[in-house]
Amino acid sequence: MFMTIAIGLAAALAALLLYAASKPGACQFARSIRIAAPPERIFPLIDDLRAMNAWNPFVKVDPNIKLAYSGPARGVGAVNTFEGNGKVGSGQAEIVESIAPTKLVMALQMDRPMKCRNRVEFTLAPQPNGADVATDVTWTMSGPQPFIGKLMSIFISMDKMVGGAFEAGLADLKSRAEA
Numbered sequence: 001m002f003m004t005i006a007i008g009l010a011a012a013l014a015a016l017l018l019y020a021a022s023k024p025g026a027c028q029f030a031r032s033i034r035i036a037a038p039p040e041r042i043f044p045l046i047d048d049l050r051a052m053n054a055w056n057p058f059v060k061v062d063p064n065i066k067l068a069y070s071g072p073a074r075g076v077g078a079v080n081t082f083e084g085n086g087k088v089g090s091g092q093a094e095i096v097e098s099i100a101p102t103k104l105v106m107a108l109q110m111d112r113p114m115k116c117r118n119r120v121e122f123t124l125a126p127q128p129n130g131a132d133v134a135t136d137v138t139w140t141m142s143g144p145q146p147f148i149g150k151l152m153s154i155f156i157s158m159d160k161m162v163g164g165a166f167e168a169g170l171a172d173l174k175s176r177a178e179a
Contacts, residue, residue: 023150028142029159031166037177038133039124043101045176046122048073049080049093055172057165062088074098089113093120108141118143137173139166 035042045051049069053059059067062084071077075098083090089112097105106120118141125136141162145153152158 017151021147021150023145023153025145026142027145027149027153027158028140029162029166030138030140031163031170032136032138033167033170033174034127034134034136035174035177036132036134039101039126039135042124042135042137042173042177043104044074045173046104047075047078047095047098047100049078049095053080055169055176057169057172058088059084061085086113108143114146114148116143116146116149137170139170141166 045055050073053067059065059082065082065084065088068081070079070081071094074095076095079092079094081090081092082088089110091108091110091112093106093108095104096107097103102124104122108116108118108120110116110118121138121140121142123138123140125138127134127136149158
């Protein structure tokens with residue numbers, strides 16, 4: 001009887017691990033919002049990492065987060081290193097492409113809680129909005145998904161977790177840009 005239970009548990013564990021291994025090797029999360037402001041008003045709130053960290057939901061999780069900046073104040077080469085609690089982790093974000101006022105790309109390197117290298121991209125697309133201009137802002141993060149990420153995604157919706165943070169950040173960005 002014990003042997004049957006042990007074999008059953010081992011088979012279930014093997015099936016779980018095989019299922020996790022079959023998941024995609026890359027992940028992507030994206031959220032968008034329409035902001036009643038031209039891209040020229042929004043872009044500086046993203047292209048300047050200090051300004052970005054005023055609305056960045058990942059920074060807000062830890063009131064004691066340690067932030068350090070290097071390189072230029074904005075644009076390509078601007079770097080933000082961070083060291084926070086277990087929810088924030090530690091790592092670095094560097095602007096690697098800045099095309100004002102429509103696109104910004106960052107290389108995100110996380111050292112903990114899990115090591116990863118992701119691409120973070122903001123696109124700003126002006127949209128007609130009557131006499132004014134509105135802008136659709138899309139925040140995307142993509143990168144490789146290691147086995148541990150695949151395994152976690154069986155139990156936790158990473159899209160809901162990361163996407164929810166993106167939605168909160170974009171809502172804060174919207175309120176700042178429209179003020």
